[in-house]
Every structure is written in C-alpha cells, then in structure tokens.
Amino acid sequence: MALRDGVRRRTLLKASLLGAGSTVLLARHGRAQAEKPQYGGKLRVAYQLAPGALDPVVGRSGGDAYYWRQFVDQLVDADPALNPRASTSLAESWDVSDPKKVELKLRKGVLFHDGTPFNAEAVKFNVERLLDPATKATPRAAFTAVDSVTAVDEHLVRFNLKRPWGSVLSTLADRGGAMNSPTAVKAMGADYIFKPVSTGPFKVAEYVSGSHVRFVRNEKYWGRDAAGNPLPYLDEIVVNTVSDPTVQVAALKAGEMDLIYVPYREVGNFENNPTYNMRKFDGGGIALTLQYNTMKAPLDDMNLRLAVAHAINPEAINKAVYFGRAIIAKGGMWPTGSWAYDPTVARPTYNVAKAREYLKLGGKPNGFELDAMLWPSELNTPTAEIIRAQLGAIGIKLNLKVYEVTVATEKFNYGQETPIFMTSWSRYPEPDWNASLIYRSDGYYNAGKRKDDRLDALIDAGAATADIAKRKAVYRQVDEIVLGEAHMVPMLYGVTYAAAPKHVMGIDEVFGWDAKMYLHRMWLKKS
C-alpha cells in the first residue's frame, strides 16, 4: 500500500491534512453544521487521473480512490487521523483483543445497490475473493495474516488469523475493506471492474472512458447525518478527468467545475478569495523524501548518507519550488496528523558544518560522485537542480538518472541501480504499512534488502498489538533507527488544497484520512 505506483505518487504531491490544520477544520465544521443542508443538485468535480478501475479491490492507481470512495462504505471507516469511526462504518463494533481472531459485528438492514443483503456471508465472500491470487487483488498482501473467515451468524463475522494483525482496523478502512456485491461480482466477471455494485451513498450510473464517471444518489442509503437527516444530499456527482491543473483552475473560474484541487502555485489566488472557499490538509503525503539503498556504495556508509541528508536545505526548496506551501518535515514517514507522527525524534536537519564532518568520518572529506534516481515533474525537476547545487557546495557531484515514475521506482527498488532516490510518497498514516514495506528485511522498498534484526523485531512488535499507545512507542524506536542512521529521510510533507465556490457546502468534510476527497456529505446551497 505504500506508494502504490507512479500515478499514486504523483497524487501524493498534491495531496495532504492534520496537526494545526485539523483543529481549524473542526472549528469550521461546527459552524457549517448550523446550516440546514438542502437536497438536490449536481456536483461537478475535476480530478487529475482517470480511474484505472472502479472496483476498489483490483484498481492499482492511488487515484482510483477519488472514484470508489463515493460509492462504497468501509467495513471499518476512519476519521482524518485514522481513528476508527463506527458511526460511518459497515461494522457497528469490533473486537480485536484476541491475537488469533478479529470479530466484527455488522450493521443490520444494509443493502447493496442491487438489493443483495449485506451480511456476514457477503464479508466472507469479499475477503476470500481478494485472497484468491486469480483475482489479482491489490490489497492481497495486506490480508495475508488472515487464515480463514467464518460467518458466525447473519451479522457477526470472524477473521481467523495466522499471526497477530495490529493494523487490521486501518487496513479495513482502505481498499480491502470496501465491500462488493457478491451477486454482481459473480454475474459480471471481467466486466465488473467498471460496473461495481456496493453499499455506499452513491451508485455508479455511467462510466465514459477517458472523460468522466457519473454517480447518482442511492435512495435506499442507510446513513444519517448528525441531525438524523437521510444521506446523501446531492442527486448527482460527476467526477471529470482533467489532467492539467491549469485547466482545472480555468474550468473552476469559468463556472464549469464546482470542486478542484489547487496546485501550489495557484494557492495564493484562492486565499481569502470572496468567491471561493479553500480548505487544506496538512501532511497529505510526503512531498519529498530521500530514499537510500543502504547496501549500495558509496551510501552503504552511514556517515556519507548523513552527510547528504545534512547538506540539503528543505526550506530553500519549499520557497523556490512549493511557493512556501509545503511543510518542513520534522518527523519520519508517518506524517503530521496521524497518531504515529512524532516530531520529537532526533533526525538529520540542514547543517553544512555537520555535513562536512560526516564527509570526513566517511573518509571522503573532499566529497564524491553520487548517482541519484529521479522522475520528472513540475515539482521534482527544479527540486533536483536545487539539491544538486546544495550537494555541490560540500563537494558531492550529483549525477541524475531520470526515468518516468513507475520505471524509476522499479529501477531503484528492484534493479538497485542507484544508491539514492529522490521521490514522493502517498499518505500512509497506518505505520505498519510503511514500516513493513520500507524497513523490513523483505520489504519491497527496502531496496538493498538490508537485514536489520532490530527493525524486524520492532516491526513485528508493532504489528502484534492493536493498542495504539504501545504501538506508538514501538514506531518511535523505528524512527530513531531509520532517521538516525539515514535509511529514509523525508524532507517535505505535502499539503493538499481544495477549492470550491462559496455555494458548495460540506467542503470542511471533504478530506478523508488518506487526504482524498469524500463527497458523501457535500451539498449545494441555492441562492
């Protein structure tokens, strides 16, 4: 689930919400609730990426979530800080106290869009479907702790586990916890991918390849707002694929769109704007991180890795490339606003004197040549130039190897072609996802496949319990190692901005825990 593919990473760049941001959001949320929502209308949304699939389970692109979030309910939903939230979940309650099993008590009276009842058998069908390798389900690896599923009764389902599964609740808030109608899956075969049937507030009405997806209200939706009004408010949503951010902004200004993401360079135009509301999500992704191959010379030497990390000034990059809108990273790979975020861990920060010192300790006081992998984008390319200059100041000569994003990812992590990769990352607030992918000895993003018994033991301990206080302590120790010894050093956390005209309501609740858009509670105010 980390950095699922290139497409996902690009989304990250724009994405982000928490910390100080969430307080503001909550305050605004309270104010918005005072107004009584009006029913009806069509919301037109622009999003950069076309869906790779609409079936959440088989889609590969991180961008798919902007589509499937609108018509599914999660087995276990989560708030923006990734705390499980029963009121919006398909499970009313859960028991994760036994390391050998997980039990979910399901909501009664929920129907799939095709009338199929949602029950324990449906959950069993869904989990078994994604565990079957022939389904080619994206979240399969995240479910390998599951041995079997038992439908105990109509509304009680049990996952029997092979090993403890501490990240179960977070995992059920993502792709794998989205439920598909067993009847529809069986009936449609390969065509199901673009004609999904779930339980959410909207139904897929139309998919036009390369153009848009249209959703219509699910009249039989079970959800209610805080005042007890039935959800959703909107009649219709159209999510349009608009690849160019400049065109998105133009379409919003021309009144052809009601909600867009705002690129960093345009944020200033929407700030304190009398016509539009803008909301932000701090930490919607890792905008820039240094990913090291700790087994590849010359960066198999920890001192030289630290020299590189200390020589880079993220402040300068933020100012020059991100218009000062990103956030200087103070913690590790679990960003601001997630419970695991810990800004008090010691980590390498910009300090040229220290960088020179580490060069000496690494036996290269006059610097060295360094090959770096990079994928080009409006943000990455100028960033790389700044980094090249900053490293040049301490004698490190940077040679950039530039490939398109999926290829660069593959060449760095699988091909082990360079000792360092300058990249970005999706928001993965569940620390086990990143930990087992980047830091475990068998993790895909552990490019050198370095075996570190300390890290493996900590990651197992973090996955063995669902107790957040205990887990937080474990992931702090992980951060101390990976930041202190420079395995992966994030430089900038991203901030996601969304803008809409003032009559578009519910924008305070538009960001989910993954910084993606949830349109379940949007409504349009008639003037």
Added chain:
Amino acid sequence: MQRYILRRLAQLVPSLLLITFMVFALMHAIPGDPARMMLGAGEQLDAKQLEIVRREYNLDKPLPVQYVLWLAKAASGDLGRSTASQRRVGEELLLRASVTFQLGLFAWLIGAAIALPAGVISAVYRGRWPDMLATMAAVGAVALPGFWLGIMMILLFGVTLGWLPTRGYVALGDDPLGSLRHMILPAVALGITSSAVVMRQMRSALLEVLAQDYIRTARAKGLARWPTVIGHALRNAMLPVITVMGLEIGRIFAGSVVIETLFGIPGMGRLMVQAVFQRDFPVVQGCVLVMATAVLVINFVTDILYAVLDPRIRYDG
C-alpha cells in the same frame, strides 16, 4: 487505374505488418517488466499473481511468439483486453477513434481554411505587406507549441471572455451545437501549426506557377488578375499542396496526443499515452494499428486525388 488501386491496397498490408511489429518490439524495449508494471510495480507484487498475469497475457513466451499470437487474434478482429483496465481493446478503440477522427478532421479543415487563402494572398501580393504579415504569422504558428496556445486560448476564450467551454467533449449526435462549441478551441490549437506549413507550401507552389508563360499569356490576352489565379494557376499549384495536406494528417494525430490530454477529450491520443505509461501493450498496439491504417489510407487517397486533379497523371503502368 483499377490495377494500380488494387496494387496500392495490397502494399498497405506489409506496411502495417512492419509498423505493428516495430511498435511491438519498441514497447518491449522500454525498461520495465510488463507483468510487474501491471501489478503495480511495487509492494503488492506477489509471486502467484505474477505467474497468473504472465500466463494470461502470454508474457512467458518468447517475443516473436507473442507477436504472432497477437497478430493471429487481431486478424480475426480480436484485439484482446487491456492489461490495465481489462476492457476490450476493440470496443474502447471504436469509441475513442471516432472522437479523434472528429477532432482531427475539424482541425484539418480549420488548418486548410486558414492556410489556403493565406497562401494564395501571400503569393499574389509577393513581397508586399499582406505577404509579410502572412509569413510572419506562419513562422509564429510553426514555433508555437500547441499546448501553450491551448492554455492561452482557454484562459482568454474560456475564462476571461467566457465565450467557449474550457474543456470537455460532447458527442456530435447528442448535441451538435454543443459538440461544435467544445471542439473549436482544441481544433484551432491543433490545426494552426499545420496551417502554417500548408500556407508556405501553397505560397511557393503558386509563385512557381504564376511565373510560367501561360499565366503571362492569360494576363496578356486581358484576363484580370484574380480570374487568372483562381481559374488557371490554382489548380496546377494544388498538387504539392495536396501532398503536404495529406502528410499533415499524421502530424495532427501526433498533436492530438497533447491536445486531447489538455482539453480532456476522450480520444485515442490520450488513450495511447496512458497505455504507454502503464505498459498496456494490447491498447498501444490497437491504437497504433488504427492510426497507422488511417495515415496509410489517407496517403493512398492523396495519390488517387492526383489523377483527379491533373488529367495528365494516369496510373496505368
């Protein structure tokens, strides 16, 4: 003539084979294992899933075998399923190609509508201000990248003036006027570059003809300037222009890749770019097949048009 047409049609087949094979080989030369790409090049890679994908898409077989398998199916009309979306390539292409052809035709017509009169005026007023103006505009248009021009037009006509939609596509059948309104900006952005090339060709071809004796004779016998140009010169000057206009179709297809992405038009160019990034071989192959066929057929039609325009040309040999 009939024999010539038949022979030219038969020549299309080896050209298509060569093109599809080259694209097939090139796609496999791009770095990145297609099966790994398909599963997301990353953490969810799973040996069992990988094996299933390789088998399903014949990726476990040698390259020439893969090509022959694809060819055999394609010859029977089955272009396979997209590896990324699982949708049938044939169905997808049918939808997408009609959009691109509509846009391409519109762009081509706009290009011709600008280029032909501009080229004629330029030649007739050679060295005077209308010629200078048209030449400067043409040089400018060749130098302008289509995507930049597109963005500028979106900002001016879509946002500032609000005359035209900024983006999107409406099918001609659903709403003819709306469809036309949506097509204007992308078609102009796409057509303007090719108009510059055609205009220069029109100008030089016409100049050459205007310098010939029979034109002087026509003027000498008292025929006015414009009837001479239109009645006597233009038809003879059109041959090289038609050739260039035919070749411009290829350029318009190439440009549609960028313009469709910018304007959110669900055409083939956009489909192909996405497919290349996803290493979606069946879709790339399908797009190339359609585009190559279109270009070859247009070239073929251009050749036949020669004979229609110039009765001296006969293809009997």
